[in-house]
Amino acid sequence: MGPTTASVGIRPFRIDVPRAQIDDLHRRLAAVRWPDEAPGAEWTQGIPLGYMQDLARYWRERYDWRAQEARLNAFPQFRRDRRAPTCTSSTSAPRSRARCPCC
Template sequence: MENHTNETTPTAVRPFRFNVPEAELTELRRLINATKWPERETVADASQGVQLATMQQLARYWGTEYDWRTCEAKLNALPQFITEIDGLDIHFIHVRSKHENALPLIVTHGWPGSVIEQLKIIDPLTNPTAHGASASDAFHLVIPSMPGYGFSGKPTSTGWDPIRIARAWIVLMKRLGYTRYVAQGGDWGNAVTEQMALQKPPELLGIHTNM
């Protein structure tokens, strides 16, 4: 079913891992901690916008508390891949269930989001018997990063609207060898998923969306 290779042809599905150089993390923290703050707002509520104390608390979290390495390890523990579609590199997570009759499902994140939002659903959907459900509830999961998001390529011209992204997702599922699948998307992913349905690929059995 899968078509993961180490080839270098444009249509190859290439394994992917990501490790941020420590120097870049250090520089990012330095820039955050060097923020020059304005005077506080003249009211005691948020009627003039996000309050200074809230922004300073947020900066402290990202500058001193957030641990990127933990997130990086979670991502790199999963099967991640890159493949070129319509001239653009598309990053995706592909986790197959141990249950052979699992239904393939492509899940599209929203804006301003990323595949990190979907990490929590991977085990319940691919391994439902470990969460009190049955093997018939299992899915093979494909979770792509939309163009310009996460580790997918950044478009250099306009035109990557939901219609074009939907077309790319249809190509992706076909490239992975899936002859029947369903799709889900929320927020901006909702628009992409609806466009997949409107394009009527014969392999797509149904969709679920949320806003």
């Protein structure tokens, strides 16, 4: 008889970002103190200021967290405890056992 999923530290989980964390992110995005844009910077010296501002606005106003959670939770999600052979602490890593829909 082989090891069970419980004995190797694999357990199911659902993605569920607490509303308080989403609200906190929205507050922090709204409170960003944007720098002045360097003249002629464009993409040669990093991400243009306007692009970052649009991205922050999208995350604050249009990104649907719950829809994305539902989309990800449609696939089986698992966590696996990983321990180094000489270490007593463990970390938990998310995993999905579903096949990629494009393959």
